Amino acid sequence: MSLAESRAPVHAVEPTRAMRSPLMTGLASLPAALRRRVTVHPHTLQESGLHGVADVAICHNMVACLPPASRRSLWPALADAHVAGGVLLVQLPPARLPLHETTHDLPTQRVGQHEYGGRMVTSADENRIRTRFDYWVRGDHGVLREHHETFWMWSASRATVVAELAGSGFVPRSGPPDPTVLTVRLAATHRSRRSGL
Structure with a gap:
């Protein structure tokens, strides 16, 4: 989307090999132009060396x-990667x-003779x-194969995230808050601690 909706260079930061593989596969299917x-950085943002290059960044x-x-x-690494006023x-x-x-059942899809589906289960630990x-994956005679993965997440209130971002120079946009997405802007007065700008 970032490539299709802009003419700017795009930096994709993906330190996880399992997530980087489908990203590279998707990018390979795009036109050469x-x-x-797009440059894919195979390590964390803190290790990427990106300073003052981002007008917009998305943490999805x-x-x-x-x-x-x-x-x-x-947050400080994102501030360093942004230009002042960046979103x-x-x-x-x-x-x-x-x-x-x-428990949330995932949509079932049929591909050829097989049916693919799954579920997501969340709980506190x-x-x-x-x-x-x-x-x-199911065939005519039942389940052909199964796969299970567990991911860990940490909760944080909107107020907590806003306060953490404020410590790195980000200010929330005005207007009614979106319940799932926080939009902030790097203060125009922010100066990169690494570059001294």
Whole structure:
């Protein structure tokens, strides 16, 4: 979307090999002119060396997966990567731990002779959220294969995230808050601590 909706260079930061593989596969299917504008960084933003390059940054489906200390260390790196006045969109983590186990069935899809489906189960586990995905493939005679994955998430209220971001120079946009996405702007007076600008 960032490539299609702009003419600017795009930096995709994906330190996880399992997530980077489908990203690279998707990028490989794009026209060469679009691919030339994207650089994939195979490590954390803190290790990327990006300074003053971002007008817009998007943290989609990942902030909740960072332990609190890692989440807090991300904000200064994002400030360093931004130009003053740049915008950051953050998909908010869950505000609190779930009160009870919740199951969500994923949509079932048929591909050829097989049916693909699964479910997501979330529950509290001490100070974390356990998110388990159960995937299955069915044929005419039942389940052919299954796969299970567990991800850990950490809750943080909107107020907590806003306060953490403020410490790195980000200010919330005015207007009614979106329940799932926080939009902030790097203050025009922000100066990069690394570059001294």
